[in-house]
Amino acid sequence: MKEDVKFTLFHHPLSSASRYVRLLLNEYQIAAHLIKEYEWQKRKEFLALNLAGTVPVLLTNETPVCGALVIYEFLDETQGPLKNHSRLFPQNPLARAHVRHLSEWFLIKFENDITRHLVKERVYKQEGGAAPDANIIRKAIANIRPHMEYLNWLSTNHNWLGGASLSYADFAAAATVSVLDYMGELQWPLYPMAKEWYARLKSRPSFRSILSDSIHEITPPIHYTNLDF
C-alpha cells in the first residue's frame, strides 16, 4: 500500500519553530502545502490537531505530527537515511546528542528568553488590538546580547554549530535568528563570526522562501534580505 504522501504544514511567518521546519522541508526538497495559522484565534479545527494549540503542525495524510522537536526527528527518521551525505545528523550518538541539545537550546531556550516575547508583544498583541508591555520587551531585549555572544562563540570554534558538518542545530539557530533579524534587533558588528555563519546559511536556496515572507505589522530592516549584509 504505497501512496504519494502529502504534507501540509500549519505555520506562522514569525514563529521560529515554523521557520525551522520550513527550512528542513526545503533542504530535504519535500513539497508541502503551507497554511498560516494564528494561534491566538484558538481555532477548533486546529486544536483538534494539536491540543497545545501551537504551530508548527505537520499533517502527513491524516496524521498530525506536532511541534518542531518532534517533526525534525520524524523527518530525520523518514527522510534522513535517503539523503546520505546531506543528512543533517552526524554519525556518532554523542555528536547527535550535542546537535539535539543545541537545537533545543535555540528552539526552546533562546525562544523563551527572547523571540517569543518580542513576537507576542509586537505582533500577536497588535493583531488582537492590545497594547504591548514595554517591561516584557525590555527584559527580552536584554537577553539578546548574551545569547548572541554564545552563538558567536559557537561559530568561532567550528564551521557549523554542531561541529564539522551542517546539522539540524544550524537550522534551529538560523530560524530563530532570522526572526530577530526581521525585527531589526541584531547589531551584527558585535557578532562577526555569527554573522559569517549566518551569511553562509542565508545564501542557501532553502532560505529563499523564508526571506521573502512579510507581515504587515513590521517592515524588516534593509539588510534583512541582503545575502551580503
Next chain:
Amino acid sequence: MKEDVKFTLFHHPLSSASRYVRLLLNEYQIAAHLIKEYEWQKRKEFLALNLAGTVPVLLTNETPVCGALVIYEFLDETQGPLKNHSRLFPQNPLARAHVRHLSEWFLIKFENDITRHLVKERVYKQEGGAAPDANIIRKAIANIRPHMEYLNWLSTNHNWLGGASLSYADFAAAATVSVLDYMGELQWPLYPMAKEWYARLKSRPSFRSILSDSIHEITPPIHYTNLDF
C-alpha cells in the same frame, strides 16, 4: 577501543525530568552514579557541563548529555536496540512521533504549567530562605485538573499512553505525576483510569528508588509509596 562506559547522573529528587531519566536507567538496567545538584546554587563546575544550569545531565565518561529530551533519545539510540521487545519506542515512525509528542507534553508543558512552579515556590525558595508566592501556587494548582483529565482520557483509550505498549511517554507522565503526588496535590478519585495506569507503573521495580526518595521540606501523603493506593 571498547571500554566499560560509566554513567553519572546529576539530578534533583523533585525534578520530574531527573526522575524520568532515573526511571529509564532503571528500566534498561544501566547502573549510574547519582549526584544531587541544586540548580539554584549555580555551581561553576555544573555550569561547565550544562550552560543552561538545569538538571538532568548524564555524564558518559567525560561527555555531558544535557536535558531529559536529549538523554532519552541518546539512551534509546545506544541501548534501545539491545532491548528488543522491551524497547520503549514503537516500530512505526508516526507512532514514535506520537510518543515523542506526549513525552514533550508531560516533561515540558505539564511541567511549565504546574509542577515547576510548585517545586520552585515550596522547595527551592525555602532552601534559599525566600517566601513562596501564593498567587503563582494558586495558578499552578488551577492547571492540575485539566491536565489530569487529559491523562485520565489518555488512560481510558489505551492500556498505555502511547498506545498498545509501554513507551517513553508513560515514564515521562509518571515522573511528573509522581512529583505532584509527593506534594499531596492529586485527588485520585477524580481520575480513576489515570489512577489504574499509575498503579501499574508504580508497581514496576524501576519505580522503587524514586518512591523511597525524600526531601526534608515536604513529607509525602501516606498513600504516596503505597502500591495499592
